[in-house]
Structures are given as C-alpha cells and as structure tokens.
Amino acid sequence: MNNVIVEIYTNLINSLPFEPLKVILGTLIPVLGIVTLPLLTTFLLIWWERRLIAFVQARLGPNRLGPGGLFQSFADALKVLLKEDIVSKDADKILFSLAPVLVFVPGILVYSLMPVGHQMVVTNVNVAIFLFLSVASLTTIGILMAGWSSNNKYSLMGGIRAVAQAISYEIPLLLSIVGVILLTGSLSIVDIVEKQDVWNIFKQPLAFFIFFTCALSEVNRIPFDLPEAESELVSGYNTEYSGFKFALFFLAEYVNTFTLGALCSLLFFGGWRFPFDYLLGDIGMQLSNQLGIIWFFIKTMFFFSVVVWIRGTLPRVRTDQLMSFAWKYLLPLSLFNIFITAIITGFLSGAFSR
Amino acid sequence: MTVEFKTEEMVINMGPHHPSTHGVLRLIVTLDGEIIKKVEPVIGYLHRSIERLAQDRNYFQYLPVVDRVDYISIIAAEWPLVLAVEKIGGIEVPERAEYIRVITAELTRIMSHLFYLGTFLLDLGATTVIMYALREREKIIDLMEELTGQRMMFNYFRYGGVNADVPEGWLSKVDEFCDYFVKMIDEYEILINKNPIFLSRVENIGIIPKEMIVEYGACGPIMRASGIKYDVRRDDPYSIYDRFDFDIPVGRKGDTLDRYLVRMQEMRESVKIIKQAVKQIPSGPCLKKKLAFSFKIPAGEAYCQVEAPRGNMGVYLISNGTNIPARVKYRTPSYANMQILPEVLKGTFLSDIMAIFGSFDVILPEVDR
Incomplete structure (x- = not known):
C-alpha cells in the first residue's frame, strides 16, 4: 500500500549496481528535490498570486505569456537576473552579499523536514516541528543583516522593525503549536499528521487562529508587512538590493509564504490526508496514501x-499596534489555549482520576 | 543597576522621490526611534511659475496653462480665473453654461476625491481600493473626454461660458453614472468603514483642533472635518450654487477618520448637485458672444474664489486694461493646508506620516504652482 512515487524512487535506488552510488544518489536526489521543487512552485505561486490579486482588484493580471500568463514569472525572473547587481558604495559588502543567502537558505532548508505525502519526507526527525520553526526563524537575522549593511536609513528601519516583529510573534507562534503537540504527544510532523483522524482545526480552532496570524507576521505579508512597507519605508530592508540578490529576497518571501500554508495544512488540516478519510475506511486510506501530495498541495494553495x-x-497595521496585538492579545490567548488543552487532554488520558 | 544607552535622533529625508509623498514633496523628518520629533517640509520642486506665465500671455493663451495648476481636479483651477475675468470685464454667462460648469466642476470633485480615496488607502497599505476608485474615475474621465475632447487637461471653460455644448445624450449618461456611483460609494464604505485595522490607523490620529485651522487658514474638507461648517459654495455663492439643495458634511473631532468620512460624504453631495443640475438645465446657448482672440478687459482688480475639492481656490487678478493680465495670484488650498503638517505630525509615529499626509490630500503642483 505504499505511495507510488515513493515506490518508484526506492526501486530506482535499489536497482543501482554500486553501494556508494546508492548512497550518493540517495542523498542527491532528495536534496535536488528540496532545492528545485520550492523554486518551481514559487514561479507558480507568483503567477497565482498576481492573477488572484488582479481578480480581487478588478483587473486582469499577467495573461499574455504562455497559457493564462503562466510563463510571466519566468520572464520576470530572467529580467531580474539580467539586471546589474548594484552594491552601494558605503555598504558593508560582505554582510550585504551574505544577507540574501541567509534569508533564502532557511526558507529552502525547512522543506527537508516537510512531509508532502505519505512517507514522502526527506528527513523524519522526531523533533521536526521544533527544528522547523527554529530554522525558519533564522530568516530574521538575514533581514536585519540586509537592513544594517545597506547603510540606508529606510533599510535600517525595516531591519529593526523586522527583528522587533519577529521576536514578538515568534513566541505566540510557538506557544500556539504547543496545543497541537499536547494533543499528539509528539514533535514529529509525520506523527502529528498521522494522528489527525479528526483534523486539529476542530480541536484547536483558537490555536489555528493564533498560528495563522503569527505566521502571517513571520513571513511579512500584509497586514504585517512593516519591514518592507512600501508607502513608508520605500521598500524597507531590500531597498538597496537589485538583480540576483533582490531575486533571492523575493523568492524567499514566496517560499516562506508557501511554508506558512504548508504548516497550516500539516498541523491543523491533516496534511496529506483526504478529508475524513478514517470514515471511508480502506478507500480513504488509499486516497490519503496514494494521492496525498495532491491533497497537501490543494490545502496549501x-x-x-x-x-x-x-x-x-x-x-x-502600525508598529505599536502590531506589538500590542502580539503581547496583549495573542500571547495571553495562546497561554490560555495551552492551559485549556492541557486540562482536557489530562482528563481524557485519565491523569486526574488517579 | 541601570544602563544608560546612548541614543541618537535619526534624520530621514523623505522625498522628493518617495512613493507616498504624492509628487515631489521633501519631508526632513527627525526621528526618535519610530516617533517623529520634527518635520520640515521642503516645497518648490515642481515650481513652473504659472503665475508669472500669465504676464506673457493674453487671456485666451493663459487659460490652458492654469489647467496645470491642479491636474487632479482641473476645472477647479479654471473656474476662479474665468470668474475673475468675467467680473472685471462684465462678461455675462448664459444660464445653460452655468449649469454645465456646475456639472463638470462636481464631476471633477468626485474625480479628485476618488483619487484621494485610492491613494490614501494605498498609503495605509491597502492596495485594492485604488483600483476600484480608478475604475470609477475612469468612467468620469470618459464622460469628460466626450464633452471636452481631453482626458486630463480639459481646457473647457471660456470667458463667458464654456467651449461647446454637451453632446447629445451626455446628460443622461451623467445621470446614469450618478445612480451607478452612489452604489459604488456604498460598496467602498462596506469595504473600508468598519475595517478594524483601518479604524485603528485613522481614529484619533492627526487631530487638528478648530483653532489651529483658523490660525493657519486651512480650508476645504480638512477644515470641515474639524467641525467648521464653511463652504464657499454656500457661504460665498458663485455661479448658481444657491439654487441647489445640498448639505455640508462636517466632522466632529478633526482626526484622519473624519477627513475621510467628510470626503466620502462630499462625493454623495456632489452626486446630489449633479442630479439636480441635470434635471434643471435649461436650453440655450453656451457662450453668449464669442470673444476676440486678444480681447481686452478694463483696468481693475478682482478676487474670485471657488470651492475646489481641496478647499478655497482663489484667483486675484489685476488688469491694466490690455489684453494681457498685469498680475495673477493663485490662492491654492493645498499650500494653506500644508502649513499645518509639521504641527500635526509632531509626536506621531513614522507610519502616521502617510496616514495624516494622505488624509490632507495635498497635490504638489498646486502647492508649488
């Protein structure tokens, strides 16, 4: 009953003649996968975002290049790559070049921990969710680095805002997941998904709300896009960036947003599992296991x-409102959620009856 | 043990090329963290010496130039000049032309307020409203194009009337647009008015007390938002505004929200005026007598003002009896309103610059002229 893709992959690896080749290819193929797939998805995401926002805003969006304008992102990427890579004179050149990498790499790295289907995860670590969030939070350092090294006041403001925002929202973000972890009893994302016969959203609606809000803030999307607030800070931390370095920031933003969606679907909406598959018995299991990647992708999208x-x-939102929202509302709410979840799970597991 | 951090104030030059300074305004902002200590606006980047240009051109040649005073609500700049020349020269305006003038002026008022609505919310970070606002603005531009042949610099008013009569069916199109537009205002208000983030950004932000308005001579919606019920159309009626029934919306607190609400209400009032004008418009000529290209008006002085979308737009005209004006002075509302900006911004947050400045609806060409 294994996943078809997994089966093909294992057969491929096993059919290799030499043992060293098996090891090398067995490492390289997943690595290649987690580097290229997010990037390819990003092109799709950019197109999808532009079309969707155009629909919201009563206009057309890119519709010329390829079917429905699908290749527009490729053309844009090509354009950005051909641009001159400008490093301003007074910039801290090492940090300036390092920052986009530091923003981009954690975004890609977390894909190695992300199960996209039944048995389709590159590394199934037993503290996956913890590692996931700690790696993802590294992005902030890159943003601060970019803001500082640009030697531009707007960039600096953007960098400072990004750090303040990340610190404030990281805490409720982590605490909101604690509820899910309490229910599951495991930090492994695979375990969390596998135990979601009933999706966690029904058990942890408050946690989902907090998580979604904080994650939105972590990826710097409107309404929390203060670090790159266009009308205030021109473009915030990436004001001075151009060419390939800017492309890395841009890609990282989309990769991170996709990660947001992926985490939402993994932690609260059953990941790769078909809705209520446990009620459908064997068919449900088949649907979840064989076609998991499709359900996962739909949920994430x-x-x-x-x-x-x-x-x-x-x-x-404004900076001070952003802060007060995190500390005054989200943090107490997430603590309250942990409290309630702990009591209920305690009751259900019989911890109090002893 | 307390540790003293040495902190410095940061000076940011916002503009002249900044996405939300609406043109080329430069704000020298002194920041303490995110809090504004001092703001110093620097204007003049868009100075085109429009007032001086008058002294080289005869009255007809000067008329297209004044369109450039305010490129968002063009009619508002044309009208006071035309009024002043008519006052000195004793030129009569036919009834029908007056009605057409009112209709076009109110249409451009809606145009201007729509542009304000879009850019104001864009400054706050909401990207969608500008698309909706420009969609409706486009419809007005189409109407104006049909009427004047231009989409932007209409050059439609003439001394003693308007350039041409309305095309056939144009008035009913205007009427249709009014019906459609009222629904659209409702739609905007559903989207914006109760949005908690929007409210938290604008409520009690940038409060301008009545006294400050009077001291600085601010005008237009900013003044009315602070609770002063003054409107040139009602209190110093020009043209035929005394024939229409309309309200003057006023705010209570004078904060950014009030300025937004007053403008939204003004659009509704404009629609009211247009509907009445379309109903009442008499038939007849639009220009009583075609003036010679270099006509002369007697020596004299006149100050005429109209209610532009941004406030009192006035022209002080001195004629020395030749076909060329001796001196023209534009009293533009944005210039007067801009003076309050440093006072209001003091002590607010960096993000509030955009909210407050956006709510002032300043048009830079009008400030610099």
Whole structure:
C-alpha cells in the first residue's frame, strides 16, 4: 500500500549496481528535490498570486505569456537576473552579499523536514516541528543583516522593525503549536499528521487562529508587512538590493509564504490526508496514501490564496499596534489555549482520576 | 543597576522621490526611534511659475496653462480665473453654461476625491481600493473626454461660458453614472468603514483642533472635518450654487477618520448637485458672444474664489486694461493646508506620516504652482 512515487524512487535506488552510488544518489536526489521543487512552485505561486490579486482588484493580471500568463514569472525572473547587481558604495559588502543567502537558505532548508505525502519526507526527525520553526526563524537575522549593511536609513528601519516583529510573534507562534503537540504527544510532523483522524482545526480552532496570524507576521505579508512597507519605508530592508540578490529576497518571501500554508495544512488540516478519510475506511486510506501530495498541495494553495486575499483586503497595521496585538492579545490567548488543552487532554488520558 | 544607552535622533529625508509623498514633496523628518520629533517640509520642486506665465500671455493663451495648476481636479483651477475675468470685464454667462460648469466642476470633485480615496488607502497599505476608485474615475474621465475632447487637461471653460455644448445624450449618461456611483460609494464604505485595522490607523490620529485651522487658514474638507461648517459654495455663492439643495458634511473631532468620512460624504453631495443640475438645465446657448482672440478687459482688480475639492481656490487678478493680465495670484488650498503638517505630525509615529499626509490630500503642483 505504499505511495507510488515513493515506490518508484526506492526501486530506482535499489536497482543501482554500486553501494556508494546508492548512497550518493540517495542523498542527491532528495536534496535536488528540496532545492528545485520550492523554486518551481514559487514561479507558480507568483503567477497565482498576481492573477488572484488582479481578480480581487478588478483587473486582469499577467495573461499574455504562455497559457493564462503562466510563463510571466519566468520572464520576470530572467529580467531580474539580467539586471546589474548594484552594491552601494558605503555598504558593508560582505554582510550585504551574505544577507540574501541567509534569508533564502532557511526558507529552502525547512522543506527537508516537510512531509508532502505519505512517507514522502526527506528527513523524519522526531523533533521536526521544533527544528522547523527554529530554522525558519533564522530568516530574521538575514533581514536585519540586509537592513544594517545597506547603510540606508529606510533599510535600517525595516531591519529593526523586522527583528522587533519577529521576536514578538515568534513566541505566540510557538506557544500556539504547543496545543497541537499536547494533543499528539509528539514533535514529529509525520506523527502529528498521522494522528489527525479528526483534523486539529476542530480541536484547536483558537490555536489555528493564533498560528495563522503569527505566521502571517513571520513571513511579512500584509497586514504585517512593516519591514518592507512600501508607502513608508520605500521598500524597507531590500531597498538597496537589485538583480540576483533582490531575486533571492523575493523568492524567499514566496517560499516562506508557501511554508506558512504548508504548516497550516500539516498541523491543523491533516496534511496529506483526504478529508475524513478514517470514515471511508480502506478507500480513504488509499486516497490519503496514494494521492496525498495532491491533497497537501490543494490545502496549501488554499492557505496561500487566503494570504493573497488578505493582502487584497486589509491595510497595514502600525508598529505599536502590531506589538500590542502580539503581547496583549495573542500571547495571553495562546497561554490560555495551552492551559485549556492541557486540562482536557489530562482528563481524557485519565491523569486526574488517579 | 541601570544602563544608560546612548541614543541618537535619526534624520530621514523623505522625498522628493518617495512613493507616498504624492509628487515631489521633501519631508526632513527627525526621528526618535519610530516617533517623529520634527518635520520640515521642503516645497518648490515642481515650481513652473504659472503665475508669472500669465504676464506673457493674453487671456485666451493663459487659460490652458492654469489647467496645470491642479491636474487632479482641473476645472477647479479654471473656474476662479474665468470668474475673475468675467467680473472685471462684465462678461455675462448664459444660464445653460452655468449649469454645465456646475456639472463638470462636481464631476471633477468626485474625480479628485476618488483619487484621494485610492491613494490614501494605498498609503495605509491597502492596495485594492485604488483600483476600484480608478475604475470609477475612469468612467468620469470618459464622460469628460466626450464633452471636452481631453482626458486630463480639459481646457473647457471660456470667458463667458464654456467651449461647446454637451453632446447629445451626455446628460443622461451623467445621470446614469450618478445612480451607478452612489452604489459604488456604498460598496467602498462596506469595504473600508468598519475595517478594524483601518479604524485603528485613522481614529484619533492627526487631530487638528478648530483653532489651529483658523490660525493657519486651512480650508476645504480638512477644515470641515474639524467641525467648521464653511463652504464657499454656500457661504460665498458663485455661479448658481444657491439654487441647489445640498448639505455640508462636517466632522466632529478633526482626526484622519473624519477627513475621510467628510470626503466620502462630499462625493454623495456632489452626486446630489449633479442630479439636480441635470434635471434643471435649461436650453440655450453656451457662450453668449464669442470673444476676440486678444480681447481686452478694463483696468481693475478682482478676487474670485471657488470651492475646489481641496478647499478655497482663489484667483486675484489685476488688469491694466490690455489684453494681457498685469498680475495673477493663485490662492491654492493645498499650500494653506500644508502649513499645518509639521504641527500635526509632531509626536506621531513614522507610519502616521502617510496616514495624516494622505488624509490632507495635498497635490504638489498646486502647492508649488
């Protein structure tokens, strides 16, 4: 009953003649996968975002290049890559070049921990969700680095805002997941998905709300796009960037937004599992296991679309409001959620009856 | 133990090329963290010496130039000049022309307020509203194009009337647009008015007390948002505005939200005026007598003002009896309104610059002229 893709892959590896080749290819193929797939998805995401936001804003969006304008992102990428790579005179050149890499790499790295289907995960670490979030939070350092090294006041403001925002929202983000972890009893994302016969959203609606809000803030999307607030800070931390370095920032943003959607679907909406597959018995299991990647992708795209929808609807919040929202509302709410979840799970597991 | 950090104030030059300074305004902002200590606006980047140009041109040649005073609401700049010349020269305006003038002026008021609505929300970070606002603005531009042949610099008013009569069916199109547009205002208000993030960004932000308005001579929606019920159309009626029934919306607190609400309400009032004008418009000529290209008006002085979308737009005209004006002075509302900006911005957050400045609806060409 294994996943077809997994089966093909294992057969391929096993059919190799030499043992060293098996090891090398067995490492290289997943690595290649987690580097290229997010990038390819990003092209799709950019196109999808532009079309969707155009729909929201009563205009057309890119529709000339390829079917429905699908190749527009490729053309744009090509354009950006051909641009001159400008490093301003007074910039800290090492940090300036390092920053986009540091923003981009964690975004890609977390894909190695992300199960996209049944048995389709590159590394199944037992503290996956913890590692996931800690790696993802490294992005902030890159943003601060970019803001500082540009030697531009707007960039500096953007960098400072990004750090303040990340610190404030990381805490409720992590605490909101604790509820899910309490229910599952495991930090492994694969375990979390596999135990979601009933999706976690029904058990942890408050946690999902907090998680989604904080994640939105972590990826710097409207209404929390303060670090790159266009009308205030011109473009925030990436004001001075051009060419390939800018492309890395741009890609990282989309990769991170996709990660947001992926985490939402993994933690709260059953990941690769078909809706209520446990009620459908064997067929449900087959649907989940064989076609998991499709359900996962649909769910993730749904959350990505919600993010775009929010972008089309809401204005930007102000710095102080952003902070007070995190510390005054989200943090107590997430603690409250942990408290309630702990009591209920305690009751259900019989911890209090002893 | 307390540790003293040495902190410095940061000076940011916002503009002249900044996405939300609406043209080429430069704000020298002194920041303490995110809090504004001092703001110093620097203007003049768009100075085209429009007032001086008058002294080299005869009255007809000067008329297209004044379109450039305010490129968002063009009619508002044409009208006071035409009024002043008519006052000195004793030129009569036929009834029908007056009605057409009112209709076009109110249409451009809606155009201007729509542009304000879009850019204001864009400054706040909401990217969608500008698309909706420009969609409706486009419809007005189409109407104006049909009427004047131009999409932007209409050059439609003439001394003693308007350039041409309305095309056939144009008035009913305007009427249709009014019906459609009222629905659209409702739609905007559903989208914006109760949005908690929007409200938190604008409520109690940038409060301008009545006294400050009077001291600085601010005008237009900013003044009315602070609770002063003054409108040139009602209190110093020109043209035929005394024939229409319309309200003057006023705010209570004078904050950014009030300025937004007043403008939204003004659009509704404009629609009201247009609907009445379309109903009442008499038939007849649009230009009583075609003036010679270099006509002369007697020596004299006149100050005429109209209610432009941004406030009192006035022209002080001195004629020395030749076909060329001796001196023209534009009293533009944005210039007066801009003076308050440093006062209001003091002590607010960096993000509030955009909210407050956006709510002032300043058009830079009008400030610099």
